[in-house]
Amino acid sequence: MGMAVGGKGGLNSEINVTPLVDVVLVLLIIFMVIVPLSQMGYDIEIPRESISAVPPEQTEKQVIMAVSEADCAIAQPLGGAGLPPGCRVRINKEECLAADLTTRMGEIFGNRKKSDKILFLAAEEKLNYEGIVQLLDMAKSGAGEDLKVGIVTDERLATAR
């Protein structure tokens, strides 16, 4: 009566790394898939003070981007088409083509202090949400990531000439 202990093959004292490698590779793949799915968006400032409470020395620095249907016909859903050609906005009542908006924003906000980089958005309520967000995107990419965006409650400012 006797038992052979590991008679053949000898002792293998190395760690088997294959399962570890499996785990690591799968984690890698998962994170590669998930990272592009991460949430993206724009911050909108909605301070409690109304726009009329802004002190007069700040009102001249104030930049209002007005979007009305007469300037930019985006009352219907865009459906992947993007903004219509000839779409314009008014920056402090001055017309600006949407195509030039990025450059214009760069000119206005390029050398402002971070605390002064505030854009107020006044848009007509019947306009398409996606169109407004795309205009916001252009403004933000021209002025820089640190641009703060506020919304104007009074709709009349959107159509003011």
Add this chain to the structure above:
Amino acid sequence: MHIPESAPVRSDINVTPLVDVVLVLLIIFMVVTPMLQKGPAVKLPVTMNPPKKPDEKNQILVAIEDDREIWIDKEKVPESAFPPKIREAYERSSSSTVVIKGDARLNYGDVKKAMLAVKEAGFTSVGLIVEKRQTQ
């Protein structure tokens, strides 16, 4: 009785099937969890270069579907009940961030109304969630 002596006795547990099962579970949960958090299916607006807006632990997700149905996190809220509900949410945790997932087909007015309700509740900032345009 004859015990075959050709194969030596192995006293360690075979972990390979365990590792397989655990990995598959891991994959399932990691894929499903982000989908569950994102609320109802909303066709988000598409823009060229949206900044990252990290999903914070205590964020309040407001989703507005194209038929103007409003959801706060996973709860469907009638339009008229939205302002009191969001105020309740503010009183519960005023340090939360609010993000709005608005459908691309909505009017700006619908989203603005929701943003103003969020403001009235006491929050000072709101995020608009979008999708990045896939470049071909």
